[in-house]
Amino acid sequence: MPPESREEQSHRNKEERLAALFDSCYPRLVRYAYARLGNATEAEDVASEVFVRAFESLDSYRDRGVPMEAWLFTIARNMVIDRYRRSTQVERVSEDNTAEPESRDDPARHAEQRILMRDVRKALQHLTPEQREVVTLRFFGGLSSREVAMVMSKRDGAVREMQRAAVEKLRVLLGAERLI
Structure with missing residues (x-):
């Protein structure tokens, strides 16, 4: 078997990096998409599709100072924007579907999460679109300000300033004691 060419080795390395990122990024992508879309099923679809699209366009990814993780969130962000554009009326989440798509083992914790998530989603609507994007990428997606x-x-x-202003506004909207 002939040795791998540089291109083949580079592609294989990218595949391995993408596979390694799946475990750490998938839950964060789901949380990010859920915070933006408000629907757990759609959020999981977006997160899954991000990896499909990333794999399909792996050859076009060039590591020029942009980490692969940031590239994945860029794909997710574009997919969320596309979903908003395609729908003439964004389906709003019912009060019964406001919990973050995570473990439901503890009913009291689950109820508390539902209430908090409902309040946070309402408060996020009072931010500018860019502030909302910064907050969801930073706190739901877990990205650094540099990655955002x-x-x-x-x-x-600029991202840090938008985050500061957004957090201050959220403190006022949600009550400072809730965020501590």
Whole structure:
């Protein structure tokens, strides 16, 4: 068997990196998509589709200072935007479907999460679209401010300022004692 070419080795390395990122990124992508779409099933579909699209376009990924993780969130962000554009009326989440798609082992904890998530989703609607995007990428997606800046094509300082303003507004809307 002939040795792998540089291209083949590079592609294989990218595949391995993408596979390794699946375990750490998939739950975060689901949380991000859920925070933006408000539907657990759609959020899981988006997160799954992100990896399908990433795998299909793996050859076009160039590591030029943009981590693969940020690239995955860029794909997710674009998919969420596309879903908003395609739907003439974004389906709003019912009060019964406001829990984050996670473990439901403890009913009291589950109820508390549902109430908190409902309140957070309502408060997020009072932010500017860019502030909302920063908050969902940072806190639901778990990205650093630098990674959010890459995803949104903004400067890191601008992202940090949007985050500061958004968190301050959320503190007022939700009550400071709730965020501590």
